[in-house]
Amino acid sequence: MRTDSIAVATEQSTSNLTDIKYILSNHLNTEVANLKALVQLLETEEDGAKRQEAMIFMASITTSLENAVISLNKAAYDSSEL
Amino acid sequence: MQASSKITCIIDDDEIYLFTVKRVLEMHKLSDTVLEFRNGQDAIDFFSKHQHNQKALPDVILLDINMPVMNGWEFIEEFRKLQPVIAKPMNLYVVSSSVNSSDIDKAKSYPNVDDYLVKPISHAQLKEIFHIIPA
Numbered sequence: 001m002r003t004d005s006i007a008v009a010t011e012q013s014t015s016n017l018t019d020i021k022y023i024l025s026n027h028l029n030t031e032v033a034n035l036k037a038l039v040q041l042l043e044t045e046e047d048g049a050k051r052q053e054a055m056i057f058m059a060s061i062t063t064s065l066e067n068a069v070i071s072l073n074k075a076a077y078d079s080s081e082l
Numbered sequence: 083m084q085a086s087s088k089i090t091c092i093i094d095d096d097e098i099y100l101f102t103v104k105r106v107l108e109m110h111k112l113s114d115t116v117l118e119f120r121n122g123q124d125a126i127d128f129f130s131k132h133q134h135n136q137k138a139l140p141d142v143i144l145l146d147i148n149m150p151v152m153n154g155w156e157f158i159e160e161f162r163k164l165q166p167v168i169a170k171p172m173n174l175y176v177v178s179s180s181v182n183s184s185d186i187d188k189a190k191s192y193p194n195v196d197d198y199l200v201k202p203i204s205h206a207q208l209k210e211i212f213h214i215i216p217a
Contacts, residue, residue, distance in 0.1 A: 026148065026180065029180060029201075030096065030179045032179070034096070034099060036202045038102060040202060040204065040205065045105070054101070054102075057097075060098075
C-alpha cells in the first residue's frame with residue numbers, strides 16, 4: 001500500500017518510532033519495487049504513450065521518496081531531542 | 083509469445099504495480115483478460131457472485147498483502163472457505179514488496195497459496211506462472 005503511508009508516518013509521534021520504521025520500511029520497499037518494475041518495463045516498452053505514462057509514475061515515485069526522506073529526517077531529529 | 087485465453091486477477095491497491103503488471107501481461111500476450119480489485123473484499127464479492135461461472139473466474143490470482151478494507155491474509159482465509167464450491171481451479175500467488183521472513187513463511191504455510199513472490203515480478207517469473215497453467 002503506497003497511498004497515504006508517508007502522511008501517516010509524518011504524523012506519528014516519536015513514541016511510535018517502531019511504527020514509523022515499519023511504515024517507512026514498507027513504503028520504501030514498495031517504491032523501490034515499483035521503480036525497478038518501471039525501469040524493467042521501459043527497457044522493452046515501445047509504445048510512446050505507455051512510456052510517457054511510466055515516466056509520470058517515475059516522477060511521482062521521486063516525490064514520494066522525497067517525502068519519505070523528510071519523514072525520516074523528522075523522526076531522527078525528534079528522537080535526538082528525547 | 084504465447085497464445086492464451088487465460089484470465090488474471092490482480093488484487094492490489096498500488097496503481098503503479100497494476101500498471102506495470104498489466105502492461106507486461108499485455109506485451110507478452112500472457113493473459114486475455116485482467117480483473118483488478120483494490121482490496122480483498124471486492125475480490126471475494128466477485129468470486130461469490132461468479133462461483134459457478136467458469137468463464138468469469140480467473141486462472142491466476144496475484145494477491146498483495148497490505149490493502150485497505152480486507153488485506154491479503156484475510157482474503158486467503160475467506161477464499162479458503164469459498165474454494166470448495168468454486169467451479170474452477172485457480173493458482174494463487176502472494177505478491178508483496180515485503181522481504182520479511184515471517185510474511186514469506188506465513189504465505190507458504192497456506193495450502194492454497196502456490197508461491198510467494200517479491201515485487202517486482204520479473205517478466206520471466208510472469209511467463210513461468212502462465213507456462214504451468216494448462217491451456
